[in-house]
Amino acid sequence: MTFVxxxxxxxxxxxxxxxxxxxxxxxxxxxxxxxxxxxNHERVVPKRExxxxxxxxxxxxxSSIQRAVSLARSALGERGxxxxxxxxxxxxxxxxNIAAQKKKSQRGGLRPRYAQSGDVHIAFTTLGExxxxxxVVNGWILPMRAMFQHPQTLASMEALAKIGRxxxxxxxxxxxxxxxxxxxxxxxxxxxxxVVLDACNSKQAVLVGYSEGGALAMLYAATYPERVxxxxxxxxxxxxxxxxxxxxxxxxxxLEKLKGYIRGGWGKGASLRPIAPREMRVDAEFLDWVAFxxxxxxxxxxxxxxxxxxxxxxxxxxxxxxxxxxxxLQADADEMIHPGNxxxxxxxxxxxxxxxxxxxxxxxFFRTQxxxxxxxxxxxxxxxxxxxxxxxxxxxxxxxxxxxxQDLWRDQVRRFRGQAVPGKRHAYFDGPIRALxxxxxIAEASAASFGVHTGQVVRxxxxxxxxxxxxxxxxxxxxxxxxxxxxxxxxxxVPGSDLEFEETGVAVPVQGREIALLSLRAKx
Numbered sequence: 001m002t003f004v005x006x007x008x009x010x011x012x013x014x015x016x017x018x019x020x021x022x023x024x025x026x027x028x029x030x031x032x033x034x035x036x037x038x039x040n041h042e043r044v045v046p047k048r049e050x051x052x053x054x055x056x057x058x059x060x061x062x063s064s065i066q067r068a069v070s071l072a073r074s075a076l077g078e079r080g081x082x083x084x085x086x087x088x089x090x091x092x093x094x095x096x097n098i099a100a101q102k103k104k105s106q107r108g109g110l111r112p113r114y115a116q117s118g119d120v121h122i123a124f125t126t127l128g129e130x131x132x133x134x135x136v137v138n139g140w141i142l143p144m145r146a147m148f149q150h151p152q153t154l155a156s157m158e159a160l161a162k163i164g165r166x167x168x169x170x171x172x173x174x175x176x177x178x179x180x181x182x183x184x185x186x187x188x189x190x191x192x193x194x195v196v197l198d199a200c201n202s203k204q205a206v207l208v209g210y211s212e213g214g215a216l217a218m219l220y221a222a223t224y225p226e227r228v229x230x231x232x233x234x235x236x237x238x239x240x241x242x243x244x245x246x247x248x249x250x251x252x253x254x255l256e257k258l259k260g261y262i263r264g265g266w267g268k269g270a271s272l273r274p275i276a277p278r279e280m281r282v283d284a285e286f287l288d289w290v291a292f293x294x295x296x297x298x299x300x301x302x303x304x305x306x307x308x309x310x311x312x313x314x315x316x317x318x319x320x321x322x323x324x325x326x327x328x329l330q331a332d333a334d335e336m337i338h339p340g341n342x343x344x345x346x347x348x349x350x351x352x353x354x355x356x357x358x359x360x361x362x363x364x365f366f367r368t369q370x371x372x373x374x375x376x377x378x379x380x381x382x383x384x385x386x387x388x389x390x391x392x393x394x395x396x397x398x399x400x401x402x403x404x405x406q407d408l409w410r411d412q413v414r415r416f417r418g419q420a421v422p423g424k425r426h427a428y429f430d431g432p433i434r435a436l437x438x439x440x441x442i443a444e445a446s447a448a449s450f451g452v453h454t455g456q457v458v459r460x461x462x463x464x465x466x467x468x469x470x471x472x473x474x475x476x477x478x479x480x481x482x483x484x485x486x487x488x489x490x491x492x493x494v495p496g497s498d499l500e501f502e503e504t505g506v507a508v509p510v511q512g513r514e515i516a517l518l519s520l521r522a523k524x
Contacts, residue, residue, distance in 0.1 A: 003038050005096040010038055012155050015370040017075055026075050034072045037094040046091040053282040110148045112176050115199035117192045123176035124169035124196045128161025133202045136168040139211025141297030143175030144168045150289045156369040163376055169196045174298045185497045187431030189216050206379055208232045210363045215313050222321045222393035223430055230325035230379030235362040237341040239314045248340040266300040274335040275362040312495035319348040321393045321456045325382035326352040327375040336362035394457040395435040396468035399425035400476040401448040412441050421464045428457050432490045433497050436520055439484040451475025452486040454493055474508045484520040491518050
C-alpha cells in the first residue's frame with residue numbers, strides 16, 4: 001500500500017513521491033533511501049545499515065549518504081528537515097505521522113474461483129475492473145496466494161489493477177489448483193489459460209509472463225493472437241537448458257544441484273530467493289515469504305515433475321510467429337537466469353521492445369514494479385497489427401494419400417478439435433498433441449503416411465495455407481506407410497505427454513536449416 005503523511009504519498013509500486021497528487025522528480029537512490037526510512041520509521045536507522053541495504057555492491061562514502069539525505073529532505077520541501085531527523089553518531093529517522101501504512105495481507109484474504117479444464121479445476125481470481133484485462137502468468141511454482149501475502153507483490157498487483165482488471169491463476173498442479181498425477185504439457189496449459197479467460201468473459205488481454213510463465217504467455221499469444229492485446233515478458237526465456245547454439249541456458253550441473261535441493265530441502269524457499277536477491281538484505285520477512293510460497297506452490301515430487309517439463313522448453317522456432325506488441329524486460333544482473341535471455345527474445349520476436357533494468361530483480365515485483373506498469377502502458381498505446389491475413393501458430397497435419405476415406409478423415413479431425421482444409425487431406429490444430437493423436441488414429445485405419453509440423457498458418461476466408469503445411473507435406477512424403485513423422489520443432493513442444501518418439505536419421509530444410517524428423521510411437 002501507499003504511505004501517506006500530510007500532503008505526501010510515497011508509492012512503492014509506482015516508485016513515485018507525490019505531493020497533493022502530483023508526481024515529483026526524485027532520483028532512484030534518493031527514493032530508495034526515503035522509502036527505507038519510512039518503512040523503518042519506528043526506529044533510528046544506523047548509517048552502516050543504510051550502506052548495506054541500499055548500496056551493498058558500491059563503495060559509498062558518508063558524505064554521499066549525507067547528500068542523499070539532503071536530497072530526500074529537499075524532495076519533501078519545507079517539512080524535509082522536520083520529517084527526516086539526524087541523530088548524531090547514530091543515524092537517521094523518519095518521524096512523520098503516517099496515516100496509511102503498508103500492511104501484510106492475510107493468507108486467507110484471497111477468494112479463489114475455479115474454472116474446469118477437462119476434469120481438473122484451475123484456481124483463479126480477479127482484482128480491479130475496467131475495459132482492459134491484464135493476465136499475470138507467474139513462473140514455475142509461484143502461487144497466487146503468495147502474491148496476495150507479501151506487501152510489495154500485493155502492491156504490484158494493486159498498481160496493475162489501476163490500469164485494468166487483473167486476472168491471475170494457479171497452473172495445474174500448483175497452488176490452489178488441483179494436483180495432477182501426470183506432467184502437464186504446454187498444450188494442456190494453454191487450454192487451462194483459455195478456460196480461465198472464458199470464465200472471466202475476457203475477449204482480449206495483455207499477458208504479463210514472468211520467468212517460465214513467459215513460455216506459456218508466448219505460446220498462447222502466437223496461437224491465439226486475436227485474444228491477446230500484447231505481451232510483457234519479465235525474466236523470460238526461449239529455452240531453459242544450455243545448448244551449443246544457446247549458451248544462455250542452465251548447465252546440467254546447475255539443474256542437478258536444484259534437483260538435489262528439491263529432494264532434500266524443499267520448503268525452505270531456496271528455489272525462489274534469487275527472484276529478488278536484494279530483498280534478502282533489506283526485508284526481514286522475505287525469507288519467510290519465499291518459504292511459504294514454495295510450500296504453497298507444490299510438493300517436492302510436483303516440483304521435480306515441473307522442473308523436468310521446464311527443462312524441455314525450447315520455443316526458439318516459434319518466436320518469429322508472435323505478432324502482438326511485445327515488451328521484453330530483463331535485469332542486467334539477474335541471478336535466476338542468464339541476462340542474455342532477454343536480448344535473445346527481443347531480437348527474435350518481431351518488433352519487440354527491449355528494456356534492460358539495473359539490478360538482479362528477476363520478477364519485477366519488488367523495487368522495479370514501475371517498469372512493469374510502464375511496459376503495460378506501452379503495449380496499450382501500440383496499434384494492434386493489421387489482420388489482412390489471419391496468421392497464427394498452429395500444428396499442421398498432412399496425409400500423403402487422397403485415398404484416406406473422407407468420412408474417416410472428417411470424423412477424426414473433428415474428434416481431436418482440428419479444422420479440416422476443404423478439398424485436401426490437410427488439417428490444423430491448436431495443439432501439437434491433438435494433431436499427433438489424430439494422425440495416429442487415422443494411420444491405424446488407412447494406408448497413408450502423415451507429416452506433422454508446428455509453424456505459421458495463414459487463413460483467408462476458406463483458403464488455408466502457410467509454412468506449417470509446406471513443411472508437413474515434405475515430412476509426409478518421407479514417412480513410411482502408416483507412419484506419423486514429426487519435426488523436431490514440434491517434439492520440443494510436447495513434454496509431459498504420453499507420446500514417445502524415435503530418431504529417423506532424416507531431415508528436411510526449414511527456413512534455411514535442416515530440421516530432424518522423428519517418428520511417433522505411442523506408449524502401449
